[in-house]
Amino acid sequence: MSPLDSTIRDAATAQPTIGRPKDYLHEKSTLASWFFTIDHKRIALLYLASITGFFVIGAFAAGLIRLALVVPNGQIFSNDTYNKLFTIHGVVMVWFYMIPSIPTTLGNFLIPLMIGAKDLAFPKLNLTSWYIFMGGSLFTLFTVLVGGVDTGWTFYAPFSTTFSNTWVIPALIGVIIVGFSSILTGLNFVVTIHTMRAPGMTWFRMPIFVWTHYAVSLIFLLATPVITIALSLLVLERGFGIGVFDPALGGDPVLFEHLFWFYSHPAVYIMVLPGMGVISEIVPAFSQKKLFGYRFIAYASISLASLTFFVWGHHMFVNGQSEMASISFSVLSFAVAVPSAVKVYNWTATIYRGSLRLDTPMLYAMGYIGLFVIGGLTGLFLATLSIDEHVHDTYFVVAHFHYIMVGGTVLAFLGGLHFWWPKMTGRMYNEAWGRVGALLIFLGFNVTFFPQFLLGYLGMPRRYHQYPPEFQLLNILSSAGSTILAVGYFFPMIYLVWSLWFGKRASANPWEAKGLEWSTSSPPPTHNFLAEPVVDFEPYDYPIKARERV
């Protein structure tokens, strides 16, 4: 350990209790100090509160959907109500929870800490992004709750432009506005990572978490404008009949599918990549071992972000797209599996000969690996042309992407939240409750979604309000699982909030993890570090245990 190295750590850990500067949470406590803060850590907490709210609303809609599907004849809700419910679930979960979830909360909080910066490059822009996000999302939320929209989160033309009688335009406008918030967040991250790294923090000393957020920001920047213009054309088409997607005028509804999936497939990686970053931090910390194949994982993140722009057509194997196009998109989709597989194998190799602690974050990480693998491989099934011809738009697809999104994003988000909770709040949560919650979520999730693979292969199409009676038992099983899942979600919401007041005080580094964010106090002071850190150590600086006999 070099002298410079020790100075940072001393600065952080050897804080005397008296005379310690106020941390970012307690520096000021007026309402205005929160709503007009430009501290990335406080903005992260603003986001955390907002997306948790959206998650609860989306989950509530999901609960009602599962309730409706207990009976095959659709008697619990009317068809229109059911359609509005799954639209609320999709719109809220995808646009307002999944896409912003990890980047805007954990990413916002940790990127400056991890690279040794005082803040993001554009703190005011960061706050503006939050206001834009809240403006757009609350507007759309109001629309879908009060007026109701029945197009699904995919807004396919010409249904959304001509045939739906619901409040499509306001919902679209809200989603477009939220898109700008994503762009600004991505822009802020890219500039910060490029220009704000502490002395000595070279690219290959950055934690994988930062790498994956860099990759995600690139997707935000390159894909979001395309969905913005596609949705704007949809608005113009519905409002003025400009006809780009209208076959009656010589336009083409399939063009919308192309523009939509050109964004929305990369959006899947917006949801998944940050999760991979979180897992790449948790696994080494709880194995007390260096991350295996650091560079391969870093490269895999970037190659995922680039490959994902070339596979959108695999959502359109059955819409009359040319055979050659379908075949190319199919093989490219197989190629996307490679960087994903790299990560899974590397995490496993990291655990090998480690010194494991199965605390709550690690339980979430292991659950993540399991579910992500199942989700990824069923993704390969879907990329296989003739299988997709059968299970396209069935519950098989629904199960697949829930394994990726809930298994991937939500578990990683919860794992990361537990892992960095002491850093964010300065408090420890109750470990026993945490483990029970993690296990319940894992169990409930599998009971809910595994039967849906079978339902899909049997041929139950998605977005069905009523269904043939022979599908009922599997649907009941799935609904039963969702109640376990719901109970599981209540656990962290209760004990994490409880810990804010009654939790044990956390030390600067309760997990004995490596990384700059653990070298400052918990919670950190307003400008993160008391002195600018200088980095002269490699990432994941866990001790290498060489053979003692040598």
Added chain:
Amino acid sequence: MNPSDYPLALWPPAASVSAASTDHLIISFTVLTLFLTVPIFIAITFFAFYYREGTKANRDHLNIRDSRLEMAWMIIPFVLTLFFFVWGAQMFHTHKHAPANAMEISAIGRQWMWKFQHPGGQWEINDLHVPVGQPIIVNMISQDVIHALYIPAMRIQMETLPGRYTSLWFNSDRPGVYRLFCSEYCGTDHSAMDGLLTVMEPAAYAQWLSHAGTSTSLAAAGKALFSTYGCSGCHAAGSNVRAPSLAGLYGNPVPMQAGGTVLADDSYLRDKILNPDGNLIAGYKQVMPSFKGVIAEDDLVRLVAYIKSIGQQSASIGGDAGSGGTAGSVTR
């Protein structure tokens, strides 16, 4: 046996050779994925207990990277899965090319019903009857939004688009009653846009046809409409408007004014009826009015069937009529 008689289904019936091979494909693929993942799951679980903090275990490690290992676990699984890509793509290719002797059913999707029409002109709503052992090609178009025709027992589906024909085909080898669905979300009653596919012995099918309403074939009905809508006024031989003859047109390339040719298929004919101003044909002055909003979708299907039938009847003179219609640039 009716599909709803099964109290709990775990695997769908496979009613065609192609459906059975989709099942083989997915089962083999599942076996491969188990082979790739079960070791990881076992390893993670085992490591989690064996290397728990405080247990006695060998924790020596020097390697924190190993490029050869990385390459191995990148390339080997990829190559193994590629085998399934090829298998799937081959089947997909077959699904895209119906055999020449396929019987043609035309389908119209609209919110929220299917209308199927048999070659003899008989039509039915939501349900479809077909003979066993005979390739069936369903040509589809939508009157409003995007739908998709999905027959799980055949393991096949295809989107039904407005303004453009799409098709799927199957060859059932097992008589029975199966379900068909709309699988692309299309609005309020999306989930009610389903029906039953009855696969029957050919004799039973013939009998069913004879009891099922109209006996006018699609093409014959189209011929009547050809006069009703005034098409014959220009396109019939001996008319005094110089319009191309439609005999032998179907299935042949048509030269364009802008250069190049376009194949005269179903979608092309429909387009020219609705939008004659687009894609002008070489050698003719464009005088035809648009029939958009005049001819309903099911009448269009009949008209196209008729033009198709005269294309096939005069296959021998098809070349003549085709070139006469295109190279004959002498104004009468």
Added chain:
Amino acid sequence: MSAVGVSPVGVELREQFNNTAQQRHAATMGMFIWLITELLLFAGLFLVALILRITHPASVTAAAKHFKFWIGATNTAILICSSLTMSGAIELSRLGWQRGMVRFMLATASLGSLFIVLKGYEYVVDWQEHMVPFFLDRSYALAGDSASELFVNLYFATTGLHGLHLITGVSILLVLTRQAAAPGYLQRHQNRIEIYGLYWHFIDLIWIIVFPILYVLNR
């Protein structure tokens, strides 16, 4: 503004940065990235325009013949001139010649306004010639040719979006000019002129792509 002389040039350091070089680098990079996303936004429209051109060449040509080529060409020249004046403003801001810079910025704003006026005139002519198919109450000059209708609508969407950018640009420029005229401005915020200049050049660049795609290619 009191003296004709040269004022000192510099940037006020914000607290999240360690030095002004880092701050300038971040600001420039941020603007470039934003402009790339803007370019992608327009790219969606260009893509649709090219697809229409391929699928309905005759209708697109018929529609494009109604567009006022000379107004478009004049506007292109105007925007190129405005880019020149903006470059002049940036160059003078680096030298600290505040008064000259303000004049160049006002010139840029007037050229931008001239563009908007000409574009507005073109819209009026379009209206008079019945080339506004999205107004359902007004008859359409090429009625029956629905694909041309689509292209004309796309023309309005694209030029409208560009016009929106230009109106925003001129408004920001006027506010910025007012601020930049205050004494000591260049000492604290010189890089804002440069950053804004990037945006202005970008608006110009977009028009240089729009003009051939809508007006020239299809004639």
